[in-house]
Amino acid sequence: MAKTLITNGTVVTATGRSAADVLVDGEKIAAVLEPGSTLLGFDIAANVDTVIDAAGKYVIPGGIDAHTHFELPFGGTEASDTFESGTRAAAWGGTTTVIDFAVQTTGQPLEDGLATWHERAAGNCAIDYGFHQIVGGVDDASLKAMGRLVDEGITSYKMFMAYPGVFYSDDAQIVKAMQKAGETGLLTMMHAENGPAIDVLAEQLVAQGKTDPYYHGLARAWQLEEEATHRSIMLANLTGAPLYVVHVSAKQAVEQLAWARDKGQNVFGETCPQYLYLSLEEQLGASSAQWGAFEGAKWVCSTPLRAREEGHQDAMWQALRTNDLQMVSTDHCPFCMKGQKDLGIGDFRKIPNGIGSLEHRMDLMYQGVVSGEISLERWVELTSTTPARMFGLYGRKGVIQPGADADIVVYDPKGHTSISVETHHMNMDHSAWEGFEIDGHVDTVLSRGKIVIDGNQYLGVKGDGKYLKRGLSQYLI
Numbered sequence: 001m002a003k004t005l006i007t008n009g010t011v012v013t014a015t016g017r018s019a020a021d022v023l024v025d026g027e028k029i030a031a032v033l034e035p036g037s038t039l040l041g042f043d044i045a046a047n048v049d050t051v052i053d054a055a056g057k058y059v060i061p062g063g064i065d066a067h068t069h070f071e072l073p074f075g076g077t078e079a080s081d082t083f084e085s086g087t088r089a090a091a092w093g094g095t096t097t098v099i100d101f102a103v104q105t106t107g108q109p110l111e112d113g114l115a116t117w118h119e120r121a122a123g124n125c126a127i128d129y130g131f132h133q134i135v136g137g138v139d140d141a142s143l144k145a146m147g148r149l150v151d152e153g154i155t156s157y158k159m160f161m162a163y164p165g166v167f168y169s170d171d172a173q174i175v176k177a178m179q180k181a182g183e184t185g186l187l188t189m190m191h192a193e194n195g196p197a198i199d200v201l202a203e204q205l206v207a208q209g210k211t212d213p214y215y216h217g218l219a220r221a222w223q224l225e226e227e228a229t230h231r232s233i234m235l236a237n238l239t240g241a242p243l244y245v246v247h248v249s250a251k252q253a254v255e256q257l258a259w260a261r262d263k264g265q266n267v268f269g270e271t272c273p274q275y276l277y278l279s280l281e282e283q284l285g286a287s288s289a290q291w292g293a294f295e296g297a298k299w300v301c302s303t304p305l306r307a308r309e310e311g312h313q314d315a316m317w318q319a320l321r322t323n324d325l326q327m328v329s330t331d332h333c334p335f336c337m338k339g340q341k342d343l344g345i346g347d348f349r350k351i352p353n354g355i356g357s358l359e360h361r362m363d364l365m366y367q368g369v370v371s372g373e374i375s376l377e378r379w380v381e382l383t384s385t386t387p388a389r390m391f392g393l394y395g396r397k398g399v400i401q402p403g404a405d406a407d408i409v410v411y412d413p414k415g416h417t418s419i420s421v422e423t424h425h426m427n428m429d430h431s432a433w434e435g436f437e438i439d440g441h442v443d444t445v446l447s448r449g450k451i452v453i454d455g456n457q458y459l460g461v462k463g464d465g466k467y468l469k470r471g472l473s474q475y476l477i
């Protein structure tokens with residue numbers, strides 16, 4: 001078994017930072033040692049196969065992106081990253097685990113949806129992966145199937161209060177599913193937007209000739225996120241189901257989460273880099289020589305980017321500091337402009353919803369450390385340790401300690417990363433983050449002990465990534 005020593009670095013975990021050497025034996029972390037330790041009775045550096053000098057660098061647990069959509073069917077097309085291209089891009093960005101969403105479409109048996117996702121992922125991933133299950137149709141058969149998900153290593157499922165006719169579940173279906181989840185310990189992940197009301201507003205805007213991407217943001221008003229967030233909290237309260245609200249973007253939705261958490265309810269929330277950095281005015285309202293006002297389509301996602309003048313972005317950073325939001329995932333769901341997003345020229349409702357951010361999450365959140373929004377430890381907690389605990393991977397993932405999988409990132413705070421479509425590795429014809437400059441750089445990435453990124457070289461291999469059977473959330477009391 002190959003041994004690797006990561007030496008001279010600063011190990012950063014969710015609870016603190018310290019100078020320490022990390023000894024990797026095969027796929028696992030064998031020891032975290034005082035630098036130069038002779039505790040093992042021999043000169044460690046002289047007895048390993050590889051020494052990684054991390055002087056001046058941070059040594060952190062590999063990123064866990066708990067919200068990705070590879071090959072997701074949406075609006076007559078499919079998200080443009082495959083499990084192969086997506087997990088490769090993740091590795092480049094210091095993410096060593098993804099949790100993707102297996103999809104059950106309405107009318108399809110739940111198990112068939114899950115089997116399809118296993119087929120798509122198996123043998124194609126460069127890093128480890130797990131699944132949440134999208135429940136697209138609640139009936140007796142799928143409720144029964146939900147009861148078996150925990151045995152499959154799937155301990156969380158997602159429902160949608162938006163997208164009528166596609167993924168939508170009404171309140172009756174949500175209550176039934178939450179009752180089932182309450183019995184089994186499954187975590188309910190909710191897309192909390194009032195879809196039927198959004199569809200009315202969107203139809204009225206289009207009828208008025210307001211068809212540009214900007215109006216996607218207006219149709220998906222913050223009131224409809226706040227309302228759905230509150231409704232999902234109350235249905236969870238009623239049924240005793242633990243609730244995790246995905247991609248929170250409105251400050252009023254955060255207030256609802258904080259209110260429920262302050263009462264002691266098992267309620268959690270994630271936001272995404274786009275809701276911290278990007279806005280309705282600057283991105284959805286953008287125009288370019290190539291696309292005119294359709295430029296904004298690059299940033300059409302749901303929940304939508306919100307008005308900076310209303311202060312949502314600042315409120316998201318604040319909520320990450322105060323733990324009203326606990327995690328940052330990407331909701332990575334990339335579509336190209338040509339042949340995909342352009343389906344919605346003349347009608348924003350037909351623009352496939354999604355942004356590609358998987359490769360940049362660790363960098364974008366590190367920039368929050370540089371700018372003083374979050375601490376170094378909170379960076380690790382938001383991007384790795386909490387996702388591991390939230391989704392039943394902790395101990396193997398999300399931590400640097402003996403016995404954990406050797407998923408490790410050496411991050412260089414003196415490095416620099418310029419984000420561009422010219423240099424990214426996601427399968428997209430544009431970057432939602434074009435021109436963003438990061439005061440740091442992913443230097444080395446290990447996935448279960450194997451170096452997959454070495455400086456600017458990719459050494460990963462598709463098929464090395466394994467399916468992760470997940471346990472129950474560690475946050476439930």
Ligand SMILES: [Zn+2]
Nearest residue numbers: 191246247302
């Ligand atoms: Zn969603």
Ligand SMILES: [Zn+2]
Nearest residue numbers: 067069331333
């Ligand atoms: Zn999503």
